Amino acid sequence: MPALTSRDHGSRHRELQDFAERPAMTKTSPDAAVVLKLDGITKRFGALTANGDVSLSLRKGEILALLGENGAGKTTLMNILFGHYVADEGTVEVLTEDGSLTELDPGSPHAALNAGIGMVHQHFTLAENLTALENILLGTEPLLALKSGRARARERLSDLMTGSGLIVDLDARISTLSVGEKQRVEILKALYRNARVLVLDEPTAVLTPQESDTLFATLKKLAADGLGIIFISHKLDEVIAASHRVAVLRGGRKVADQPTEGCDKRQLAELMVGKTVPESTRDSQVPGAARLILSSVTTGAGRDALHSVDLELLSGEILGIAGVSGNGQGTLAKVISGLLPPSSGTIALDGEVLTSADARRMIDTGIARIPEDRHKDGIVGPMSVAENLAIETIRKPQNQRFGFLRFEAIARRAKDAIVAYDIRCQGDKAPARLLSGGNIQKIVLARTLDASPSVVLAAQPSRGLDVGATSDVHRRLLEARARGAGVILISEDLDELLRLSDRIAVMHRGNLSQPDKTETLDRATLGLRMAGQSKEQAA
């Protein structure tokens, strides 16, 4: 994988920075052929209009960014394009071999593939038990053929790989590949089928900053060779850096469609959200004494294991933990939550040893947990909002008396929390699973922060949330900090970490680096450390 050796990172990154600083990319000629045209697409799910009369067109060699908040209808639109859904109204037209636009058969991925549309889904569609080559070949040969033309495929792929720079080991089983490599296999799948249009759904969500830069360099090259590219994103920086044109979706409707040249972040953010969103910032504050101390904590096995992790969290600070997901952050969160005992090492909170404490003791001692998977671990879906709010303190006298629940008190406090935390729901009796991700996160915040915890453990607290909900989460974390709590913020979003954290440590393969003051760090350094370079190498 020459494209991803650590030696390459630096130079590639510099190249990409140049590329990002140049306001305009090589322009596509305005008379390049239109390869794809969506006309008046409308799609409803019950009462919800996911797409309302959306029209888009894409030219040969153009990179179009489709920008929008969660739930703005970006993915729905692309799933219609690829035939996973059938639109209620509207048509999709693609350029055919003979140079004319022809309507695409709706609801058929097969037709979309044949028309030269390649799609890289956010959740990869690869069979993990097969090799890269087998995944690429899948569906490209007649099913009842007696032989599979592997040698010829291998030859063509090696040409494609050298031409595009997307190098993968074709004989490696998918389960052994990294996320970045899997993504390359996905793109190769499309190129192998002679795609003329490539759609990528949130392609950078799972990549390190360096991998993202490499990806955009590749996309730029593919576009220069004549591929039309649509990438879906809600990250403004990458949209501005890597696209020719940007279309903004809001509430299922297209609210802007303009050349990226001349757009600025603020303007795009306002188009995307529909209003200006206050950005929480950290004020200077002198942190207090050490609260939570982990010393040489080792536990777990495999990729997610922790190796002798030391951590000291001060009162009144936010300690950021950066890292590509799957490098042990999940295990660290479990250990601090009391869900996984360390096999060696100690944990202490305000001097009290909690090494073998279970989850209940951790909560009672004042550790508030905002779990990474809020749908699975943050709430009990079928239970009501009120029950979910009370669940961590259900044995406390405010919630039970002689073993019987005090429903009125629980409901009263739930109603207060719904107002205080602006939880949008049908009422305190509504099942929690019906709420949106942002509102579910507000339940978790209300439940955990109301008890004035001494430590807040926030794992990916804004992942998948829209700008408004994210801003709420950030505000609450800063409030906890101002109150004197220590906050551990585990995140993959470097902007979030740099803005909120007082100090940032990096996790890589289960090792936690010593934290550095945020003022001394920038995105590039953090990105390199997330990819495994030590401080000395990065310097």
Added chain:
Amino acid sequence: MSDILEILLNANFWAAALRIATPLIFGVIGALVCERAGVLNLGIEGIFTAGAMAGWMAVWLGTGLWGGVLVAALAGGFFGLIHAILTVPLGLSQHVSGIGVTLFATSLSYFIYRTALPDVSSPPRIEAFKPLDIPGLSDLPFIGPALFQQTPLTFLALAIVAVTAFVLYRTPLGLAIRAVGDNPSAVESQGLSVYALRMGTVIAGSALMALGGAFLTMSAFDAFFFGMVNGRGWICIALTVFASWRPGKALIGALLFGAFDAFQVRLQTEVGSFIPGQVFLMMPYILSIAALILVARKADYPRALLVPYFRGQR
């Protein structure tokens, strides 16, 4: 000790092991392909019964032996279709549907048998498959009687193992079947139909299972009896796990079980005077469980096994 050695050196023992293994080979290969596509087929026990009954009755009605084999396969395919419709497009529980198919296929087979032959106490016999005499091979000392004096269905079973391995690992169809059992989205995103692949595989796998039943009435015995399948289908489900879903290992597993079974029958006659016979009857099953414990803990399950796929949901 010498008794045991004597058993193992007897060509008849190996011939019996292969004969006992034959229905299991059909069954385990059938179960294996279904599971490779992501569908557990617990209908197997009933499909064995249906295959045994349908094949035998067809021969009795005059279709000829190979006609009977075809009818058995069709009967298996029919019950496979029922299971496929319930579990693939409708996405119902594969456990419940499979057990339902077993109960339905078993009872329907008994019902048809009793309706066609209301008054007989012992079932009519058919002219079953005879052991093949392969010139040259069958006359080899020891190896000839041990391996090459079997009925055609045994050789068909062995051929099916080879064909299944070839299809699964060498052809585009096999690639698609392996992919659909691991991640159906991978198959759909490459323009193939998840439903067609899964349903087709379940039907084909069920037809193979029915051949295992047909072997019982058309080769091992020459008539149909109640309860004659006697848990062979369930053994195949266990053997699939033992084999880690690989046809070659499935063959080895079936032969091992056949050998255990043949061995216990012979051991029973040697030392049966002071150990109760039931102990020996348990032996192949206990050994199967032991083998399963040793092997299956590391088994590499098809990731989408038991997981229904609904289009447009992700």
